[in-house]
Amino acid sequence: MDIQCGECIWTPTNDKVSNATGGDLAQLVAWQAQMQANVSRLNGVVVPGETGNAGQEDQGAVQQLQHISGDGEPSVCPTNANKVAGVLSAANPAMLKDDQFHAFDIICWHLNKTLAGKELPLLWMILYGEGGTGKSKVIQTVTEDFAAQGAHGLLVKVAYTGVAASMIDRKTTHTIAALTVKRRDTQTLDIPGGF
Ligand SMILES: Nc1ncnc2c1ncn2[C@@H]1O[C@H](COP(=O)(O)OP(=O)(O)OP(=O)(O)O)[C@@H](O)[C@H]1O
Numbered sequence: 001m002d003i004q005c006g007e008c009i010w011t012p013t014n015d016k017v018s019n020a021t022g023g024d025l026a027q028l029v030a031w032q033a034q035m036q037a038n039v040s041r042l043n044g045v046v047v048p049g050e051t052g053n054a055g056q057e058d059q060g061a062v063q064q065l066q067h068i069s070g071d072g073e074p075s076v077c078p079t080n081a082n083k084v085a086g087v088l089s090a091a092n093p094a095m096l097k098d099d100q101f102h103a104f105d106i107i108c109w110h111l112n113k114t115l116a117g118k119e120l121p122l123l124w125m126i127l128y129g130e131g132g133t134g135k136s137k138v139i140q141t142v143t144e145d146f147a148a149q150g151a152h153g154l155l156v157k158v159a160y161t162g163v164a165a166s167m168i169d170r171k172t173t174h175t176i177a178a179l180t181v182k183r184r185d186t187q188t189l190d191i192p193g194g195f
Helices: 022-042 098-115 135-148 162-167
Strands: 003-005 008-010 180-183 188-190
Touching: 098 135
Parallel strands: 003 188, 180 188
Antiparallel strands: 003 008
16 A cells, blocks of 8 residues: 655555554553653652652753854853743753753844844754654753744744654644645645645
């Protein structure tokens, strides 16, 4: 069975792939609830019915940055310390590790220039990295920065999977690109506007 996306056709090699059943869905819901509880616990929120390390600080090694910005260089933006409910807590930009700060700084620089009226091309950025390397942390810091500057509407965040999207309080790439499975029998992807 082929899956078509525009002119691309993907032929799955594993013919044992099948649609999820009711039992799978229940497991997914339970897994999602567990993930949410883990996120809350990491943020110091007491999860009803659970005991343990609530309120415990992150144990990651943090390298303090001594970043000095000059004219025309990316610079640190003020950060709103408010937390976004249900997702990872943000980090103070000064507490970000080098590579995290670099990504944050580029976005921040672009936002500052845009808000100052400079017409820049859209900034598209992908944060790569293995699990647990701090991508979500950067995204949360960026999110709070946009909110603090009243520019929430200028930021679009996407992730490949629903779980990752829920961690950064955003949508999946499929949702944002309006990709939907039109018909289950043909498995054809419907892409409005030919995107
Ligand atoms: N600079 C930092 N200082 C302290 N803790 C941090 C820092 N960056 C990330 N962490 C912590 O490390 C853990 C993993 O970070 P995060 O969830 O952002 O990683 P990730 O790359 O998005 O992971 P995944 O790909 O699995 O979703 C979290 O507990 C987060 O709070």
